[in-house]
Amino acid sequence: MSRTTVTTLDEVGQALVQAASDLLATDGAAALTVRAIATAAGASTMNVYSRFGGKDGVVEQLYLQGFELLATEMRSGGITADPLADLQRCGQAYRRFALQHSTLYAVMFSRAVPDYEPTAKAKAFGLRTLDDLADRLQRAMDAGLLRPIDADHAAAIVWSTCHGVMSLELAHPEGTPVDWERVFADATATVMKGLAA
Amino acid sequence: MSRTTVTTLDEVGQALVQAASDLLATDGAAALTVRAIATAAGASTMNVYSRFGGKDGVVEQLYLQGFELLATEMRSGGITADPLADLQRCGQAYRRFALQHSTLYAVMFSRAVPDYEPTAKAKAFGLRTLDDLADRLQRAMDAGLLRPIDADHAAAIVWSTCHGVMSLELAHPEGTPVDWERVFADATATVMKGLAA
DNA sequence: TCGAGAGCTGTAACAGTGTTATCACGACGA
DNA sequence: TCGTCGTGATAACACTGTTACAGCTCTCGA
Numbered sequence: 137m138s139r140t141t142v143t144t145l146d147e148v149g150q151a152l153v154q155a156a157s158d159l160l161a162t163d164g165a166a167a168l169t170v171r172a173i174a175t176a177a178g179a180s181t182m183n184v185y186s187r188f189g190g191k192d193g194v195v196e197q198l199y200l201q202g203f204e205l206l207a208t209e210m211r212s213g214g215i216t217a218d219p220l221a222d223l224q225r226c227g228q229a230y231r232r233f234a235l236q237h238s239t240l241y242a243v244m245f246s247r248a249v250p251d252y253e254p255t256a257k258a259k260a261f262g263l264r265t266l267d268d269l270a271d272r273l274q275r276a277m278d279a280g281l282l283r284p285i286d287a288d289h290a291a292a293i294v295w296s297t298c299h300g301v302m303s304l305e306l307a308h309p310e311g312t313p314v315d316w317e318r319v320f321a322d323a324t325a326t327v328m329k330g331l332a333a
Numbered sequence: 334m335s336r337t338t339v340t341t342l343d344e345v346g347q348a349l350v351q352a353a354s355d356l357l358a359t360d361g362a363a364a365l366t367v368r369a370i371a372t373a374a375g376a377s378t379m380n381v382y383s384r385f386g387g388k389d390g391v392v393e394q395l396y397l398q399g400f401e402l403l404a405t406e407m408r409s410g411g412i413t414a415d416p417l418a419d420l421q422r423c424g425q426a427y428r429r430f431a432l433q434h435s436t437l438y439a440v441m442f443s444r445a446v447p448d449y450e451p452t453a454k455a456k457a458f459g460l461r462t463l464d465d466l467a468d469r470l471q472r473a474m475d476a477g478l479l480r481p482i483d484a485d486h487a488a489a490i491v492w493s494t495c496h497g498v499m500s501l502e503l504a505h506p507e508g509t510p511v512d513w514e515r516v517f518a519d520a521t522a523t524v525m526k527g528l529a530a
Numbered sequence: 531t532c533g534a535g536a537g538c539t540g541t542a543a544c545a546g547t548g549t550t551a552t553c554a555c556g557a558c559g560a
Numbered sequence: 561t562c563g564t565c566g567t568g569a570t571a572a573c574a575c576t577g578t579t580a581c582a583g584c585t586c587t588c589g590a
Contacts, residue, residue: 166448170548180569181549191548245504247439250447251363251548259505292501292511293520300497304489307442308456314489323490323524330523367577377540378578388577448577 149187151177153197160198160239165248168195195243195252202237202244203262209233211268219276220328226272227298227324231317234302241306245299266291273331282331290331297327346384348374350394357395357436362445365392392440392449399434399441400459406430408465416473417525423469424495424521428514431499438503442496463488470528479528487528494524 155176159167170191174181188194209232213225234241242248244262254262270291276282282290301323305316352373356364367388371378385391406429410422431438439445441459451459467488473479479487498520502513 169546171546182568182570185549186568242444245500246443247445247504256508259509263505263509263511288510289512289516289519292513292516293523296497296501296516296520297494297524298497299501300493300495303442303500304493304496307444308460311453312456312460313485314460315486316489319486319489319493322486323493326490326524326527327494327520328527330525330527366575368575379539379541382578383538 148177148179148183152179152183152187152194153201156194157198157201157240160243161237164239165243168249192252195249196255196258198240199244199254199258200261202240203265205237205240206230206233206244207265207268210265215272215275219272219279220281223272223276223294223328224324226269227294227320230298231302231320234306238306241302245303246306266295269295280333282328283333285331293331294324294327297323345374345376345380349376349380349384349391350398353391354395354398354437357440358434361436362440365446389449392446393452393455395437396441396451396455397458399437400462402434402437403427403430403441404462404465407462412469412472416469416476417478420469420473420491420525421521423466424491424517427495428499428517431503435503438499442500443503463492466492477530479525480530482528490528491521491524494520 152173156168156173159172159176168191170181170184173191173194174184177183184191184194188197209229210226213222213229215222239248243252247253266288270287273282273290273294274287277284277287277290298320301316301320305320308314308316349370353365353370356369356373365388367378367381370388370391371381374380381388381391385394406426407423410419410426412419436445440449444450463485467484470479470487470491471484474481474484474487495517498513498517502517505511505513
């Protein structure tokens with residue numbers, strides 16, 4: 137049956153993506169080779185090309201899954217009666233994601249995989265991560281806690297701040313005189329203070 | 334004479350670094366191959382290894398030169414009687430540098446060259462870029478314009494904000510609904526407002 | 531002035547990468 | 561049962577960074 141065939145194909149495809157994800161997490165972006173992915177998934181290299189069009193196709197799946205996971209984590213704090221506390225938990229979830237999935241974060245934001253350039257579609261999908269953040273900011277504005285400005289614009293400002301700290305922290309891990317955890321907390325707090333009503 | 338020999342060696346070394354810099358600026362990090370660098374410099378590939386120990390050694394030179402140039406640009410605004418205006422010009426210089434030398438910026442902050450990890454010494458050198466920023470912030474604090482906190486800590490916060498916007502802007506160039514120039518201006522202004530006395 | 535030695539340099543080979551061409555095997559339709 | 565087609569695994573290709581080797585030049589001593 138064709139359905140079985142398709143299902144089988146999907147299983148191989150999922151195995152390849154899962155293997156790539158594992159390799160990335162355990163051995164870093166440098167270990168993400170077509171041969172290693174195929175071997176780890178118990179398939180031949182050709183499967184990468186027939187299903188994903190090449191290595192970039194597999195990486196794009198990781199890119200999309202990464203943003204999906206990030207959005208889930210950011211939403212995990214839920215929504216309470218205190219919009220500012222919600223935003224703070226959101227920021228902490230962002231930092232947790234970046235630290236726990238540092239190599240994936242590097243693929244999403246730092247072009248960790250050589251020659252991989254996300255599709256315009258993938259980039260747009262990534263930008264949609266801003267939507268949830270914008271909603272939370274809008275809620276705080278409606279409550280009179282923040283200055284009423286364009287929520288998407290405010291979201292870009294807050295996101296830039298969070299990403300900026302994490303990008304520098306991941307690039308300068310330990311051994312530096314900078315207390316990144318405190319920088320993150322203070323940077324986000326400072327931005328929120330600047331956005332306050 | 335040995336001096337002539339040394340000078341000649343340095344000239345070849347400088348030619349290699351210059352060729353690498355040109356290649357990076359014109360054709361991107363992917364074009365930065367040992368063979369291409371050597372050919373562009375009119376030398377053989379062996380020179381890269383005898384002088385720099387490998388490709389990473391050349392890239393490290395670009396990394397260091399990049400931070401040196403960034404520091405120069407940030408200082409170019411000079412110092413006036415208005416510390417806040419000085420800081421604003423400093424931020425604008427940062428953005429100008431990132432946009433004009435986007436591929437070099439990517440090497441410095443986004444691991445654009447595969448498998449290149451800056452030396453601890455090089456990282457420390459890069460972090461010293463914060464020093465000038467910290468001085469300017471200290472000046473604003475002394476003038477009573479900013480809340481008196483640790484200047485290095487404040488510098489890390491401000492730098493993170495600037496870098497965060499530029500990192501996202503360079504990753505999402507055009508075609509996006511985000512006005513990055515305004516995000517940069519507002520993000521820095523918001524942080525400064527949050528740091529205000 | 532000549533010869534021997536040493537050090538640098540360019541060429542070519544090696545191990546690895548992503549990608550593609552070839553060929554064999556299996557499944558379907560007549 | 562036979563022919564055709566399509567899928568997939570193997571092997572080759574072009575490229576990468578790196579290294580081994582051989583030849584040249586250059587210096588130093590007799």
